[in-house]
Amino acid sequence: MESPCLKTWCWIVESQRTWPAPRTWRNMSVSRFRHGTTISHLHDHVCASKNHLGGSIVAVDISSRCIRDIIRLSSTRPGILPILADCRNSTQISPFVTTKVPWLFQDVSQSGQVEMFIESCHQFLAPGGTGILSLKSASERDTAGAFNHAEQSLIDSGFTLVERIDLSGWENQHVLFHVVY
Amino acid sequence: MQLVWDWRLARVYDDDERIIDECIWDGVQSTSALVERLSLLMEGRMTPEARTLADRFPDAKTSQPVSFDSWPELDASSSALLQEASLKLAERGVAETAADPDRRLEYLSRALDEARVSQNSLESNLVEWVGLFLPTLNLDEHRPSIVSAIAASSNLQELSELLEVKSADVDVGTKEWSGLHSLAESAVDLTTIVGKLEDSVSELSLAYLPSLSALIGPLLAAKLCTTAHGRARLARLPASTIQILGAEKAFFMHLRQGTNPPKHGHIFQHHWISRSPKWTRGPIARMLASKVAIAARVDHFGGEPWTSKQVAEVEKKVGEIRARRSRR
Numbered sequence: 001m002e003s004p005c006l007k008t009w010c011w012i013v014e015s016q017r018t019w020p021a022p023r024t025w026r027n028m029s030v031s032r033f034r035h036g037t038t039i040s041h042l043h044d045h046v047c048a049s050k051n052h053l054g055g056s057i058v059a060v061d062i063s064s065r066c067i068r069d070i071i072r073l074s075s076t077r078p079g080i081l082p083i084l085a086d087c088r089n090s091t092q093i094s095p096f097v098t099t100k101v102p103w104l105f106q107d108v109s110q111s112g113q114v115e116m117f118i119e120s121c122h123q124f125l126a127p128g129g130t131g132i133l134s135l136k137s138a139s140e141r142d143t144a145g146a147f148n149h150a151e152q153s154l155i156d157s158g159f160t161l162v163e164r165i166d167l168s169g170w171e172n173q174h175v176l177f178h179v180v181y
Numbered sequence: 182m183q184l185v186w187d188w189r190l191a192r193v194y195d196d197d198e199r200i201i202d203e204c205i206w207d208g209v210q211s212t213s214a215l216v217e218r219l220s221l222l223m224e225g226r227m228t229p230e231a232r233t234l235a236d237r238f239p240d241a242k243t244s245q246p247v248s249f250d251s252w253p254e255l256d257a258s259s260s261a262l263l264q265e266a267s268l269k270l271a272e273r274g275v276a277e278t279a280a281d282p283d284r285r286l287e288y289l290s291r292a293l294d295e296a297r298v299s300q301n302s303l304e305s306n307l308v309e310w311v312g313l314f315l316p317t318l319n320l321d322e323h324r325p326s327i328v329s330a331i332a333a334s335s336n337l338q339e340l341s342e343l344l345e346v347k348s349a350d351v352d353v354g355t356k357e358w359s360g361l362h363s364l365a366e367s368a369v370d371l372t373t374i375v376g377k378l379e380d381s382v383s384e385l386s387l388a389y390l391p392s393l394s395a396l397i398g399p400l401l402a403a404k405l406c407t408t409a410h411g412r413a414r415l416a417r418l419p420a421s422t423i424q425i426l427g428a429e430k431a432f433f434m435h436l437r438q439g440t441n442p443p444k445h446g447h448i449f450q451h452h453w454i455s456r457s458p459k460w461t462r463g464p465i466a467r468m469l470a471s472k473v474a475i476a477a478r479v480d481h482f483g484g485e486p487w488t489s490k491q492v493a494e495v496e497k498k499v500g501e502i503r504a505r506r507s508r509r
Contacts, residue, residue: 056260064278067271074268081267084274085223090245095222096267098187098246099254124247 038107039073039080046103047079055079058096060087088116090123100126107134111141114150118157125181131159133177134167147175154179184241185249186231188218189259193238198249202237204230210259215266216273282389283411289385290407293378300371304328307365311340314353318346328372331365392476392487396495397451397469404447405473416474416481423477424448424470448473453499461506465499 039059046055059070060083067084074080085092087108104125106117117133125131133154137146147164155161159179167174182201183194190205206228208214218228227235235241246252255263278284308327312320314337320327323344334340336358341348353361379400386399390412393402408426409415415423425432427446435442445466449455453469454462472495476487 054257054260056264064275068275071268071271071275074264078264081264082271083267084271091225092223094245094247095188095219096263099252100247123245 038105039070040077042105043077043080047077051077051079056081058083058093058101060085060093062086087120090120093124097124100124100129102126102129103131104129105132105134109136109139111139113139114153118153118159121159121181122157127181129181131177131179131181133179135175135177137173137175143173150175150177182238182241183244184231184234184238185244185246185252186228186234187246187252188215188222188228188263189255190253191228191230191234192252193234193241194244194249198251200251202234204233206230210262212262212265212269215262216269219266219270282385283406283413286382286385286389286403287407289378289382290403293375293382296371296375296378300368300375303364303368303371307331307361307368310361314349314351315341315344315346316349318344328365328368331362332369334362390477390480392479392484392491393473395487395489396472396476396492397448401447401450404450405477408447412477412481415477418474418477420467420471420474423473424466453496457499457503458506461503464502464506468498468502469495 039057042057046057047053056079058081061067061070062085064084067082070080070082074082081096083093083096087093087106101124104121106113106120108116113135114133117131121129121131133150135147135150137143140146140149142149151161151164154177159181161177161179163176163178165176165178167176182196185192185194188206190203192200192204193202195201206218221228304324308320308324311327311331312318318327323330327344330340330343334343337348337353382403383394383399386403386406387394390399390402390406393405396402397405405423405426406412406415409418409423418426425443425446426448428443429446431440431443434440444463445454448466448469449462451469454465457465479485479487
């Protein structure tokens with residue numbers, strides 16, 4: 001449990017409930033996954049071993065260092081589409097996502113995370129789909145008010161907030177927002 | 182009317198989302214062909230099918246397939262093909278970063294800094310160590326030659342003869358001497374490594390940042406470029422930021438605690454600043470930073486590289502600032 005990347009794990013433990021796992025759906029992840037643990041967890045649910053559930057995960061990252069880890073991961077876990085692209089630029093992602101996705105996870109630690117998330121959801125998330133935003137407050141200018149600002153922006157953009165989970169202890173200065181579009 | 186396309190097909194929808202025309206990719210569906218198509222799409226360009234429809238319906242607006250509910254889902258075989266192609270595309274992208282001079286410059290300068298730091302600390306440690314055994318040796322005067330002298334000698338006696346001093350009356354065991362000797366050898370090796378790395382940084386920097394290298398020297402140019410996280414970013418930074426690149430600690434101390442703001446960061450290493458009287462350094466740093474900003478932009482946006490002519494003009498300005506400020 002000491003790995004800082006087990007954010008989805010943190011979430012399951014913290015929220016004490018079964019997570020709204022995507023099953024056999026096309027699923028999209030806009031993420032900075034570093035060691036790919038998030039992707040591995042998602043893969044267990046969406047694709048399972050040898051992709052017998054027939055799902056697919058679109059994994060986007062801007063850093064070639066992260067993508068090369070995902071390339072290796074995808075050789076043992078079929079169903080992952082590694083995309084070396086900037087997730088702020090939807091032109092680079094849209095060739096791979098041609099129908100709306102039921103599940104979107106974003107974990108980019110950079111300023112303007114909420115706006116990026118809202119924009120990607122508007123473009124790619126199906127109505128009623130699950131969106132999960134992992135927000136790092138230290139990446140925003142207004143560190144103290146980042147979480148409340150994010151919550152307000154999500155509600156203002158028409159999302160239903162299901163849960164807001166503070167990950168302190170597992171991943172400091174992080175809050176996960178679970179929303180339904 | 183809207184024109185929509187992905188890698189498989191292109192369609193024209195009317196305003197009620199009815200399909201007016203359709204054009205399907207009927208070429209050989211190989212991974213390599215799809216990789217080319219996807220990279221075309223990632224640049225926001227059209228597939229040949231989309232182009233055909235665009236010619237047929239010139240007033241159709243372009244749109245994204247995700248906005249249409251009737252857009253066909255991927256079947257199993259095209260899904261597998263897409264996955265394979267995206268893997269190939271990602272591999273290609275990763276391989277392309279190897280050609281990125283920013284990354285190479287970053288690793289090179291980091292390696293150079295590392296090698297310099299270890300060479301320095303090894304040398305100072307060795308000099309003090311051997312100073313114990315050669316009490317009459319002038320450590321400051323002979324400092325540059327001591328390490329190579331240790332590496333060239335096979336025992337303490339030989340070393341004292343080489344440096345023309347008397348050794349202390351101690352018995353240095355063979356084991357201690359051999360430790361000292363191998364450390365000195367690696368310090369000498371590190372000196373050559375530093376030289377090689379410096380050559381390599383200079384070579385890359387002169388090619389990648391010709392104007393900046395001409396202005397402030399290739400090593401400092403490389404340092405500024407890596408601190409700014411790449412040439413593209415350096416070319417977009419304001420001169421005031423370039424001026425204090427490398428002085429972040431002092432700068433944030435200034436913001437938080439109100440200490441005096443730093444006048445210069447890495448740019449201080451240039452002799453126009455470090456060899457100038459203290460009271461002229463601020464204005465010179467300011468002026469030089471502005472010139473650095475211009476030179477970086479010339480390099481990044483493909484301008485005519487600076488020559489000694491432009492550098493001489495800057496040097497003249499340095500002289501003017503020094504003269505103007507000397508009255509103090």
